[in-house]
Amino acid sequence: MSLPTIRLAVDAVVFGYDPKEGISVLLIQRKYDPFKGGWALPGGLVNEDESLEHAVERELEEETGVKVDYLEQLYTFGNPGRDPRNRVVAVAYYGLVKKSDFILYAATDADDAKWFHWDELPELAFDHKDILETAIKRLRGKIRYEPIGFELLDDKFPFSDLHKLYENVLDKEVDRRNFKKKFLQLDILTELEEKVSEGPGRPGSLFKFNQEKYDKFKKEGFNFEI
């Protein structure tokens, strides 16, 4: 019996955030067939001697110039037929980045790399729509028992940015006062002296995450129902 030839790939769902625009996803435009010219998740084949994480980070940087510092395995998609030409099993990861940290460029397999608002996505190649939906569900679930935000917001941010982030991810209104009360109770934020004023209205204090507490919650989880 000969060895099955199954190719192993990784794909990355990278979320970015902007308080004004909401949540975006990083996509590339494919340079080669299949789906030439179509939009897809960044990703590619795993090399024989590299770890899966390394493969995602490498492909992501090659194709888009983005380096994520937070990356987590999402799910493995392996249905025969998901790639029209060969059997390819893809281990999908998802990551969070501060959009403003990067200038996108496209290279290797990508003709273009762009952020798309997660409500206005183009048609996607392969089963990447499924992957993306799985990632969105995961992000929505995650937010309830692990902090997100540090990876998506600037180092210093007004509280309203964090509040809007949660409203965006959960896609529902969240009472401003109760949210603040609950979040501050976690004792994960440091309030700075600085204030910032964006447009009209009273300026708000800037906050930053307490890295240590943040990592602790990330590791041990918490309960954050809202």
Place this chain on the structure above:
Amino acid sequence: MSLPTIRLAVDAVVFGYDPKEGISVLLIQRKYDPFKGGWALPGGLVNEDESLEHAVERELEEETGVKVDYLEQLYTFGNPGRDPRNRVVAVAYYGLVKKSDFILYAATDADDAKWFHWDELPELAFDHKDILETAIKRLRGKIRYEPIGFELLDDKFPFSDLHKLYENVLDKEVDRRNFKKKFLQLDILTELEEKVSEGPGRPGSLFKFNQEKYDKFKKEGFNFEI
């Protein structure tokens, strides 16, 4: 550049339950090298034209005779070096079964197949210890936002079996009365007329799961903090 040769395998962490003995894990004794004679999770290479789920179910039945009806993808383990001979990436699944439904037998790659109490596990081959620990964590997390039990208990069971199951999985005492109150509120159980007496003490009613509600919670999740 030649195609990397990465082999793709699946491994299964199958949990079984017995109110008297607690939670067990199904392991096989390896017939061939590497780790010949050692204990390992059931599993094996994926065929070129079968889905990952199919591969797990096939390997599991071949090696142990167990057919799971509930199986969920756990995590993909892909570190180079996890298999001493080749690069093998393993997609791990975990499943829940009623132990009493099966008579184990060992075949193909397995010399023996046995249930081990999850507190008294032998040394495991490859990185299977990591896989198992990941599965245990997942099971403990799962119990809080999805029902488990239907897959682990007999069709009809006294309430105390369910209670013990939760105590076993969570590895802590849970107040009997509060647990019952909360669980019955979910309206997921049907109380039967039948009563059963196991040893001394007042006989208890038998319950069964309301399949429809169960599937709904399984799909949509709930919040069950205890």
Place this chain on the structure above:
DNA sequence: GCAAAAGTGTTCCTTTTACACCCATGC
């Protein structure tokens, strides 16, 4: 009649929700 397990209810406390008024700024 004693030990063992099942059935049931109440109180207290914590957490969550709903909600309103004042404050600092830009224009």
Place this chain on the structure above:
DNA sequence: GCATGGGTGTAAAAGGAACACTTTTGC
């Protein structure tokens, strides 16, 4: 001075935790 967003507190409601007594059986 008015529109806009930021900052803060309180009361009512719901949910969770703690806890004790009665009932039915086996021996």
